[in-house]
């Protein structure tokens with residue numbers, strides 16, 4: 001770096017915080033800070049709400065939680081007091097005290113802030129309160145926080161080795177005012193603490209917005225981000241820094257914890273190493289792996305159980321689970337019925353062998369017969385229909401849940417986004433389970449992910465390198481195999497059509513007329529959008545799963561079940 005100004009050594013502490021594990025998160029922060037300090041860093045930036053994990057949701061409403069946050073923050077400051085010259089910036093919630101404004105003024109506002117504190121010399125040197133609270137998509141920050149603006153607080157700027165750093169928290173940096181205030185208060189570098197949930201290609205959007213902010217203010221910008229899974233959201237890491245001209249000069253790796261060093265000067269230069277950003281399929285794959293690993297890890301499950309049908313959805317879930325947990329923590333169960341084709345169990349067994357997971361077969365015909373016999377009197381004179389299809393799915397669900405109860409392992413469900421949208425799944429049947437790995441992955445993307453995975457050199461159980469998903473699983477026509485010669489396309493439009501309509505209507509809120517005007521058949525648009533609307537009740541009973549698009553069937557899809565509105 002050629003500059004007249006001495007650079008400050010900074011580290012971005014990209015930690016995998018666990019919501020509610022205050023002691024564990026403080027330990028991760030202290031370890032990252034000590035590691036960075038030992039290699040020369042004098043400023044360490046941690047992510048938004050890194051002390052609590054993000055989002056802490058209604059834990060914030062409990063006074064005991066807020067008190068524990070205060071205690072843990074002070075203990076962290078004390079613990080690092082021997083690190084000479086170190087400044088650690090940590091995200092945490094803080095309470096609105098009477099000293100910050102009269103009670104009457106805050107009467108209708110939540111009485112806490114989303115804050116960032118500078119810890120140095122065993123003390124809290126300064127605390128900044130977030131000014132822009134996101135309340136769209138998965139965010140609900142208005143429910144919990146007041147803004148620094150409402151409390152009459154302005155910018156917070158602190159100095160390290162003669163360079164002045166201004167604090168911002170995530171959404172702040174997507175707006176003009178907070179950065180402009182920091183600049184006006186003398187900041188020479190912007191520090192942004194973030195919790196920015198992943199969706200495909202979100203990092204492009206982030207880097208573009210932060211580059212624009214840097215150019216607009218003429219200041220370099222340091223972006224510290226979380227990594228890891230929390231219920232339905234995944235944080236992808238890839239913390240970065242842009243110089244004053246908006247060029248990305250340093251980037252931490254995606255989807256793994258890191259303590260990423262960089263240098264920054266008062267005159268806007270930044271230097272560091274640039275980790276690559278994965279392509280779109282790899283991003284989704286790694287988000288799914290991270291989501292599964294952290295959901296099971298943070299909730300203490302010893303392993304996972306998957307109903308393996310010889311179809312593409314359960315094949316994808318199995319491959320993701322093995323990448324996330326290792327083959328010895330995953331088991332597959334094939335449960336053939338009278339309608340299961342030979343190729344289904346041949347391919348299921350082949351895949352389980354390639355991956356080296358425990359594989360069992362439990363035939364469901366005797367149970368299916370027992371149900372039909374027991375119901376025969378009730379069903380006299382009535383034709384076979386989805387009732388019998390659903391009984392098979394429910395027998396499988398019951399068996400998988402029995403294995404879960406007995407072993408403690410969680411059942412991973414295999415429904416994809418196209419199925420969740422259209423209700424092409426059985427309540428208490430294939431929807432039975434604890435975590436819906438691919439519920440935000442449309443069927444066409446399921447295929448692309450399987451093809452991508454097979455192109456990656458993967459070590460198989462026999463030691464050879466090669467594809468882990470048998471080719472026929474990807475090429476055969478999709479079928480629920482719940483009646484003779486059934487295929488998904490008997491009930492649904494082709495998946496290319498279904499998924500395109502789904503993306504326009506559900507993810508992008510396009511009006512039905514606009515979708516038809518874009519060239520889709522009115523009958524297909526009508527069918528898909530009608531199915532989406534009438535199946536809300538099913539989705540509300542589905543397990544949560546990993547969000548990989550900018551709109552998933554989860555926190556960012558809140559439609560009423562009981563509704564007469566049909567547009």
Ligand SMILES: Nc1ncnc2c1ncn2[C@@H]1O[C@H](COP(=O)(O)OP(=O)(O)OC[C@H]2O[C@@H]([n+]3cccc(C(=O)O)c3)[C@H](O)[C@@H]2O)[C@@H](O)[C@H]1O
Pocket residue numbers: 386389390393419423424425426427429430479480482488491537561
């Ligand atoms: N508004 C509402 N609020 C609450 N509950 C409501 C409801 N409307 C119906 N229900 C209940 O839901 C029941 C219908 O739902 P459900 O029992 O699930 O059954 P249903 O949706 O009728 O059938 C399941 C469909 O999914 C297909 N499937 C099943 C399994 C796997 C796959 C696959 O390829 O992956 C496809 C299967 O071929 C069939 O077409 C009703 O009988 C009623 O009890």
Ligand SMILES: Nc1ncnc2c1ncn2[C@@H]1O[C@H](COP(=O)(O)OP(=O)(O)OP(=O)(O)O)[C@@H](O)[C@H]1O
Pocket residue numbers: 306307308309310311312313314315333334335336337340396414415419430478479480481
């Ligand atoms: N014969 C089977 N053995 C084990 N599990 C099964 C079997 N058939 C269905 N399942 C479970 O139920 C889920 C729904 O499967 P189904 O075959 O009905 O449709 P699908 O959505 O096309 O899934 P897949 O592509 O995995 O077959 C499967 O993913 C699997 O977990």
Ligand SMILES: NC(=O)CC[C@H](N)C(=O)O
Pocket residue numbers: 048134169170171172174194195196197206
């Ligand atoms: N936590 C936040 O403030 C995040 C909001 C932001 N626009 C993002 O997703 O990147």
